Amino acid sequence: xxxxxxxxxxxxxxxxxxxxxxxxxxLSMKRVSSAExxxxxxxxxxxxxxxxxxxxQFGVSGSGYVVTELKEKLSKILSKHKTFNVAIVGxxxxxxxxxxxxGFEKQGLNLVAAFDTDVNKIGKQLQGVEIESVSDMKDIxxxxxxxxxxxxxxAKGAQDxxxxxxxxxxxxxxxxxxxxxxxxxxxxxxDVDLSRELEMLSYFLGNGKKVKL
Amino acid sequence: xxxxxxxxxxxxxxxxxxxxxxxxxxLSMKRVSSAExxxxxxxxxxxxxxxxxxxxQFGVSGSGYVVTELKEKLSKILSKHKTFNVAIVGxxxxxxxxxxxxGFEKQGLNLVAAFDTDVNKIGKQLQGVEIESVSDMKDIxxxxxxxxxxxxxxAKGAQDxxxxxxxxxxxxxxxxxxxxxxxxxxxxxxDVDLSRELEMLSYFLGNGKKVKL
DNA sequence: ATATTGTTGTGATTTTTTTCACAGATTTCG
DNA sequence: CGAAATCTGTGAAAAAAATCACAACAATAT
Ligand SMILES: NC(=O)c1ccc[n+]([C@@H]2O[C@H](COP(=O)([O-])OP(=O)(O)OC[C@H]3O[C@@H](n4cnc5c(N)ncnc54)[C@H](O)[C@@H]3O)[C@@H](O)[C@H]2O)c1
Ligand SMILES: NC(=O)c1ccc[n+]([C@@H]2O[C@H](COP(=O)([O-])OP(=O)(O)OC[C@H]3O[C@@H](n4cnc5c(N)ncnc54)[C@H](O)[C@@H]3O)[C@@H](O)[C@H]2O)c1
Numbered sequence: 080x081x082x083x084x085x086x087x088x089x090x091x092x093x094x095x096x097x098x099x100x101x102x103x104x105x106l107s108m109k110r111v112s113s114a115e116x117x118x119x120x121x122x123x124x125x126x127x128x129x130x131x132x133x134x135x136q137f138g139v140s141g142s143g144y145v146v147t148e149l150k151e152k153l154s155k156i157l158s159k160h161k162t163f164n165v166a167i168v169g170x171x172x173x174x175x176x177x178x179x180x181x182g183f184e185k186q187g188l189n190l191v192a193a194f195d196t197d198v199n200k201i202g203k204q205l206q207g208v209e210i211e212s213v214s215d216m217k218d219i220x221x222x223x224x225x226x227x228x229x230x231x232x233x234a235k236g237a238q239d240x241x242x243x244x245x246x247x248x249x250x251x252x253x254x255x256x257x258x259x260x261x262x263x264x265x266x267x268x269x270d271v272d273l274s275r276e277l278e279m280l281s282y283f284l285g286n287g288k289k290v291k292l
Numbered sequence: 293x294x295x296x297x298x299x300x301x302x303x304x305x306x307x308x309x310x311x312x313x314x315x316x317x318x319l320s321m322k323r324v325s326s327a328e329x330x331x332x333x334x335x336x337x338x339x340x341x342x343x344x345x346x347x348x349q350f351g352v353s354g355s356g357y358v359v360t361e362l363k364e365k366l367s368k369i370l371s372k373h374k375t376f377n378v379a380i381v382g383x384x385x386x387x388x389x390x391x392x393x394x395g396f397e398k399q400g401l402n403l404v405a406a407f408d409t410d411v412n413k414i415g416k417q418l419q420g421v422e423i424e425s426v427s428d429m430k431d432i433x434x435x436x437x438x439x440x441x442x443x444x445x446x447a448k449g450a451q452d453x454x455x456x457x458x459x460x461x462x463x464x465x466x467x468x469x470x471x472x473x474x475x476x477x478x479x480x481x482x483d484v485d486l487s488r489e490l491e492m493l494s495y496f497l498g499n500g501k502k503v504k505l
Numbered sequence: 506a507t508a509t510t511g512t513t514g515t516g517a518t519t520t521t522t523t524t525c526a527c528a529g530a531t532t533t534c535g
Numbered sequence: 536c537g538a539a540a541t542c543t544g545t546g547a548a549a550a551a552a553a554t555c556a557c558a559a560c561a562a563t564a565t
Contacts, residue, residue: 112541112543113542114542124542124543128542128543128544128545129544131543131544132543136543136544138542138543138544140542140543140544141541141542141543142541142542142543143542143543144543
């Protein structure tokens with residue numbers, strides 16, 4: 080099979096296309112061109128076509144893409160038909176916010192477990208999920224077949240949590256702690272560094288283009 | 293001045309170097325080499341040197357970088373000595389979590405205003421900040437000289453909020469809504485798309501490397 | 506002193522990603 | 536039906552970013 084390597088940026092954009100095309104299908108739009116798809120996301124038409132092109136050719140020369148069909152294919156490519164169990168570790172401000180978010184379920188991501196070290200939180204319910212002790216984490220993760228973990232604990236504890244997670248068989252981690260995690264290479268980590276996002280912006284505020292040293 | 297264009301990825305990494313070097317300085321480490329700096333972030337030594345190189349030469353051949361000096365320079369480059377006023381729009385789950393986060397103040401980012409449309413929330417205090425009506429937003433932003441806005445409202449309202457913010461003079465926006473924002477070109481937007489981050493991971497879970505169509 | 510070792514700064518090279526540009530397919534219109 | 540207009544798919548070109556590789560220099564050892 081001619082498996083060209085697909086850029087991660089492409090995958091990332093695929094989700095945007097899927098969102099858009101889902102909207103369009105709700106509006107009963109029949110077809111859409113690469114230009115239209117890219118427009119509101121400001122991406123060039125060529126970019127859109129190249130991205131889609133990695134997965135075969137499902138456009139129609141002269142008339143664009145059939146909305147329902149594209150939606151179907153994208154869903155398949157992006158594993159939207161599957162569901163996964165997700166655990167959240169750290170039920171502080173951020174962890175609670177994530178637990179409360181209803182959008183994940185719609186995307187096939189079920190937050191089925193929450194862990195913390197705080198004895199005052201353990202045993203309590205949050206959005207219908209019981210907060211359990213990190214010391215039981217390994218067993219529960221195996222038991223519930225959880226493959227995806229979200230780390231929302233302070234930087235100090237993040238590596239420990241990551242170790243337990245990977246040890247228990249978790250294959251992907253979304254990490255909110257401002258700390259690089261060392262994990263086995265088959266485990267995929269994505270970092271969301273909110274402080275850094277804001278800092279980046281303050282950098283632009285502070286010295287726009289020019290940097291004087 | 294020879295202003296080579298500096299990649300945004302470089303700026304982003306600079307914050308990591310600053311964090312690391314701040315840690316090292318607390319441990320009273322005197323010097324650090326590019327290799328050491330990169331190690332725990334898994335970045336190559338060459339990458340580190342190139343990044344730093346954009347801002348002049350502050351390393352010492354043969355012995356690396358002087359920790360305190362590097363820390364100082366990075367702080368300066370990254371505008372760490374300045375402070376900025378920040379407004380948060382949308383005081384739901386996510387907005388509240390951000391308001392509660394104490395780390396921002398330490399970074400010179402003061403969350404001085406919070407806005408919502410929900411009449412049940414307006415007037416209440418959250419972390420010492422009063423939640424105010426979006427209809428007063430423009431005036432308050434000008435009054436408090438707020439240059440940075442955080443959008444934590446549902447996708448539906450995001451563009452409207454962005455319009456008001458930019459209209460009031462905000463120069464940077466951190467956007468959590470899963471929606472591309474149209475803003476004047478001098479305004480800098482960074483998107484944090486949490487759903488997409490998780491979706492990306494589920495993509496990897498779903499079909500690892502191979503994609504069958 | 507001189508050799509040896511370690512490390513920076515940076516031009517050159519490679520890799521990755523985006524953009525261009527156009528042949529070929531499809532639809533529309535007169 | 537044939538001409539004109541519209542699009543895709545993709546190789547080629549360009550741009551951006553990461554990596555390599557090495558001269559120049561500093562510290563240390565002999
Ligand atoms: N909240 C924000 O807006 C924000 C902004 C930037 C970065 N972050 C980062 O996100 C992470 C979470 O932030 P937060 O504001 O939710 O923190 P928080 O302090 O509100 O919550 C942390 C939670 O983790 C629990 N915890 C601590 N150590 C643990 C461990 N080893 N195992 C399991 N649970 C543990 C604590 O009991 C607490 O409930 C932190 O790393 C923080 O730096 C958060
Ligand atoms: N919470 C999460 O974990 C999570 C995950 C993924 C994405 N998001 C995105 O982040 C954003 C915020 O999420 P949330 O969970 O905090 O939502 P939420 O529903 O908890 O809060 C939204 C808040 O915004 C207010 N609001 C609505 N329209 C407004 C307007 N036009 N102006 C000002 N305020 C307005 C509401 O009154 C509410 O207080 C959403 O766009 C959501 O899609 C959140």
